[in-house]
Amino acid sequence: MNARFPDDSKPVIAILTTSDRERKFCGNRSNFRDIIRTGKELGYLVYVVTVRDLKLESRIVNGYVPAPVGKLWHRIPLPLPQIIYNRIPTREEEEKGPVARKIAQCLEHQDIVLYNPYFFNKWSLFEWLKGSRATSRHVPHTKRLRSSRTLASMLKNHDSLYLKPENGKAGKGIMRLNYRGDAVLPYRLQIQGLKKNLTYKAASLDRLWTRIEKEKGDDLYIVQQAIELATHRGRPFDLRVLLQKNGRGGWGVTGIGARLAGVRSITTHVPRGGSIEEPRNMLEGTFGSEKTAAILRSVPTTALLVARQIERASEYALGEMSMDLGVDKNGGLWFFEANSRPMKFDEPAIRKLSLERIFQYSQHLALQSKLETPSRK
Ligand SMILES: Nc1ncnc2c1ncn2[C@@H]1O[C@H](COP(=O)(O)OP(=O)(O)O)[C@@H](O)[C@H]1O
Ligand SMILES: [Mg+2]
Structure with missing residues (x-):
């Protein structure tokens, strides 16, 4: 068996990213290393390719593979891939002309399958999920934040709201607004900073709006009903x-994890003091073991419904996504967001299966595309 072309029946897979002047290519190198190692173990040829190096008209392209030991990566000629695993790191990169054009060309290419072409936008996700009755019941009341009038109308129905950038991630730019009618300064805005939260109190909606505008700048925001989440030790x-x-x-559920918010944090992100937890441990204190088991059974069912609706409504071929779900005090599930470039899960069992799934699905795609075009080699 040739080391470069391990097995004819198995597709060649490329991890797509953008180039970087200093680091050669962008993205999480240890993640790429894990993917390549798993692929190798399963008999697949897999490598990293940059948008610039992915020359779709040639049979051979330059790709990166890790050196057997150490941290070096080698740039070597490799066969054009059949399957592209998209890891373009950010929305900003994805929207640049050359990157957007390359993605479009991959989507049109006869012999190449690229899935998860684009990042999700928070507002589109909510629109898509409101479009089906089965998923709309898991979606918090959400609007686009355009003016203080939107805030006023949302506050008529909810005392507590989340303000989130449409293209945000990792908690960046998130604010929480609480209204306390009996207080002198009834509007309380918690602004999440990198290290700690800051609370701004305002007497009027106009003042509050001025501050919100200053915080959000030109970014597009959504405003959303705050769900009263179940807590563990008050968090x-x-x-x-x-x-x-x-x-x-x-679609299958690879794994379910839990993230517990840091002290006084308005989100559960690990870099903001959140921690990785076992879902059962989080739920049992509030719900007891029987109800916890019932909630945990409802998670995959709901998550699968949501994933299918997102895929249907987005009209793109998707192969994976991660999803943040909240559990309310009654054990009801709420959708907060889905991500089309899931970050790696650090739970070992989830991690292992997630790496294997990439290849199982790639194999399926390769078979499919051969069936669809039987005359092609
Ligand atoms: N409507 C909401 N009600 C209660 N908590 C929320 C709400 N929206 C977000 N959160 C909390 O904030 C976290 C981050 O929100 P999310 O929409 O996932 O933004 P990001 O893209 O920054 O991760 C969620 O995981 C959840 O803990
Ligand atoms: Mg999130």
Whole structure:
């Protein structure tokens, strides 16, 4: 067996990213290393390719593979991939002309399958999920934040709101607004900073709006009903679900984790003091073991419904996504967001299966595309 072309029946897979002047290519190198190692173990040729190096008209392209020992990566000629695992790191990169054009060309290419072409936008996700009755019941009341009038109308129904950038991630730019009618300064805005939260209190909606505008700048925001989340030792937590397509091309739940908020944090992100937890431990204190088991059974069902609706409504081929779900005080599940470039899950069992799934699904895609174009080699 040739080391470069391990097995003819297995597709060549490339991890797509953008180039970087200093580091050669962008993205999480240890993640890429894990993917390549897993691929190798399963008999696949897999490498990293930059948008610039992915020359779709040639049969051979320059790709990166890790050196057997140490941290070096080698740039070597490799066969054009059949399957592209998209890890373009940010929305900003994805929207640049050359990157956007390359993604479009991959989507049109006869012999190449690229899935998860684009990042999700928070507002689109909510629109998509409101479009189906089965998923709309898990979606908090959400609007686009355009003026103080939107805030006023949302505050008529909810005393507590989340303000989130449409293209945000990792808690960046998130604010929480609480209204306390009996207080002298009834509007309380918690602004999440990198290290700590700052609270701004205002007497009027106009003042509050001035401050919000200053915080959000030109970024587009959504405003959303705050869900009263179940807590563990007084701190809110949420569930993180990883969904991937399997070797039969169907959606499956790879794993479910929990993230507990840091002290006084308005989100559960690990870099902001949040911690990785076992879902059962988070739920049992509030719900007891029987109800916890029932909630945990409802998570995959709901997450799968949501994933299918997102895929249907987005009209793109998707192979994986992660999802943040909140659990309210009654054990009800709420959708907060889905991510089309899931970050790696550090739970070992989830991590292991997630790496294997990439190859199982790639194999399925390769078989599919051969069936669709039987005359092609
Ligand atoms: N409507 C909400 N009600 C209660 N908590 C929320 C709400 N929206 C977000 N959160 C909390 O904030 C976290 C981050 O929100 P999310 O929409 O996932 O933004 P990001 O893209 O920055 O991760 C969630 O995981 C959840 O803990
Ligand atoms: Mg999130």
